[in-house]
Amino acid sequence: MKIALIGAGLIGQSIARMLRETGDYEVVVFDRDAHALSLLEAQDIPTRRVNSADANALRLALQGFDALINAMPYYLAVTVATAAKAAGVHYFDLTEDVRATHAIRAIAEESTHAFMPQCGLAPGFIGIVANELAQRFTELREVKMRVGALPEFPTNALKYNLTWSIDGLINEYCQPCEAIRDGSTQWVQPLEGLEHFSLDGTEYEAFNTSGGLGTLCETLAGKVESLDYKSVRYPGHRELMKFLLDDLRMSSDRDGLKAMLRRAVPATAQDVVLVFVTATGMRDGRLVQDVFTRKIFAKKVCGVSMSAIQITTAGAVCAELDLFRDGVLPESGFIRQEQVPLQAFLDNRFGRLYEGAREIAGVREIVEA
Incomplete structure (x- = not known):
């Protein structure tokens, strides 16, 4: 091919x-x-x-x-x-942009070829996981999707290093975010919905960011009471970003913000990707919750040192290309991430980069601000 x-x-x-x-x-x-x-x-x-x-x-x-x-x-x-x-x-x-995805769907109409956007980590793998958990319930109440691409050793005030596309980072901090509340699809504001939680003894915060749900709001419409996606950061990051974007009005000067972050925030290859999905609902007459957690660390792949975000993003699109080539996915038209079977993804030679990651042992209850 x-x-x-x-x-x-x-x-x-x-x-x-x-x-x-x-x-x-x-x-x-x-x-x-x-x-x-x-x-x-x-x-x-x-x-x-x-x-x-x-x-x-x-x-x-x-x-x-x-x-x-x-x-x-x-x-x-x-x-x-x-x-x-x-x-x-x-x-x-690998786009996370909602408007671009809608445009690509229109491009894919009546096409004899396949169009599959959002093939990375979030959107991408996170939607595959969430959809798989959602299918396990007879009545689905709530799905929470949380992803963080974080420095393993934070040292600056933002407690953050540049680990992926700075354009994509700024875009997800500035664009409206889709969510389902009380059974209805809504738009919520980025950087809002602050919550705190602990995994493996480390404290984190999470807040609304754009694009991570992919097309899942549409797929689960009428089937879930509450659905949202939030980015995970170390505590204090969101408050400083709100200061930059809102108080200093850098949201209207993205080029200036990009230049500032590139000048002041170093990149790192020593990162960790955190994946945390919970689904709650009724099964066999009982209210139960299923949880999927992973931590993926930087390591050598194909004989080359790769950051965790490189491994998870590149691994995801390569796995989906493999599955497409093998006939697991549709041959034409617009393909959603949630059409990918989770087990087929994890069994794939590239998907095993996720399966080999460390599962998170302890999850302390999420507390919303």
Whole structure:
């Protein structure tokens, strides 16, 4: 299967290495950054310099490929998906942006090829887990989805390091968030809904961020009383971000905020990804709760040191590409993350990166502010 991978950043590099290692995929990486491409060329991964913001140039470059994986920032998702449809290739991406996903769904209508956005960690794997737990109940009351990509050793006031796309981070802190309350789909504000909890003896906070639910609000509409997604951080992070975004009005100057964070907040490869999903409802006449928890740490994959967010994000999209190739997923049209069977994902060679993670031993009750 011949794959065009657009985006030679850290996640794109990880995807390319994972797919190449199998020997089952022929991968060519597209980007306009010559330096980023040179890092892959040094590992004998074929590259091609292409302007990813030019839909026509992408369409021409995609001739002869079977599928495209988009590892570019969210604001290029619609452009790249449009080029994929014009070129007649299957499309997979990692976007967390709600509006981009709606646009891609429209692009996928009546297409003979598959369009599957949101193939990362959150949205992505977290939705697969939540949907699997939701199906275990005869009456579903509540689903809580919590994900954190955190530094293992926080040292600054934000208690945070840059571990993934800064554009995506800012976007999820600024955009409205979907949720279900009292059985009705609602929009809630980012950075609100603050709660505190403890896992494995470590204190965390969580708050609303955009995009993590994917299409789950629609899938579970009329089936659940309460559904929400929140990002997990160390205590105090949310208050400082609200100060920057609201009091200093940086939410209206995203470029300035991005420059500030890049200048002041270092990146780290020593991170941990926390996955925490609970579902509560009736089963066999009893009120019960099911919990899925994981902690994934940075480690070597394919002989290369990778951060936890690289492992979980790249691993997820590679697993879903595998499942698509094997006929587990639909061959055409718009594909939701919750159409992926959880056990098939975890049994996959890439999905086992999640299954091999450490389960969390102790969960102390969530307390909302």
